[in-house]
């Protein structure tokens with residue numbers, strides 16, 4: 001059977017691979033194919049995904065919330081001013097001295113100069129229960145909306161953060177910034193989703209999309225590449241195929257930052273050893289896991305930095321505008 005690429009419509013010479021579910025370690029198998037033309041790695045047939053998003057799926061993010069301590073909430077206000085405007089001495093001190101700031105204020109929002117301020121209307125699509133938005137509230141952002149298909153019902157926080165159980169098609173324009181942090185690869189209709197995101201933007205809005213990218217780690221590890229994450233990740237784009245998709249949605253990519261880390265190596269090396277991501281031998285669940293040495297981890301981080309610099313990391317952040 002010939003599989004047709006959903007991005008570029010090529011049907012010729014597409015290689016099929018069988019990959020296993022290894023986050024939970026069910027080891028259920030799923031067929032994917034790699035488009036011989038644009039390089040997108042995609043699932044051959046989308047199965048019933050419900051069993052692969054169990055109730056605790058959204059709670060894996062175990063970061064301590066800023067709200068848990070008064071001093072953090074207080075410090076975050078100054079840090080936010082420094083990170084967004086570059087001008088706040090106390091904020092600079094907080095950012096320099098407190099490593100938790102980095103964990104809560106996404107690098108993608110501060111390392112590229114988007115024209116946003118604390119009043120910008122921000123939509124985080126695929127927000128889960130809204131931990132990132134709650135953090136952004138404490139950094140000073142005032143208009144924060146989230147959406148996620150997998151939450152039980154709408155959530156309205158006392159902070160003013162609103163999370164809806166909705167698709168992109170159910171929102172009204174406009175937002176100044178729409179963000180999808182590792183949710184786009186889970187969406188079954190990428191072109192339609194991007195068009196919907198565009199509908200919610202005005203001419204000066206940004207859409208920030210962080211996704212896995214099929215590049216060096218895919219070449220090296222194949223079906224053991226940790227970012228394949230079958231069957232949850234439906235599409236693993238290349239930079240070129242994502243550009244084509246954006247173009248088809250009448251969007252332009254203004255900037256790309258590669259932001260991959262050591263995870264592409266240690267995660268994939270776990271799968272090579274038949275160890276699931278949530279196994280107790282995995283660094284993901286156990287920071288004292290001795291499966292890999294500290295030297296290996298440092299080496300992999302260094303290699304990830306080099307790959308990012310060459311545009312070959314396995315994750316990237318795309319900054320899109322309306323064309």
Ligand SMILES: [Zn+2]
Pocket residue numbers: 005006007008009010035036037038039040241
């Ligand atoms: Zn293709």
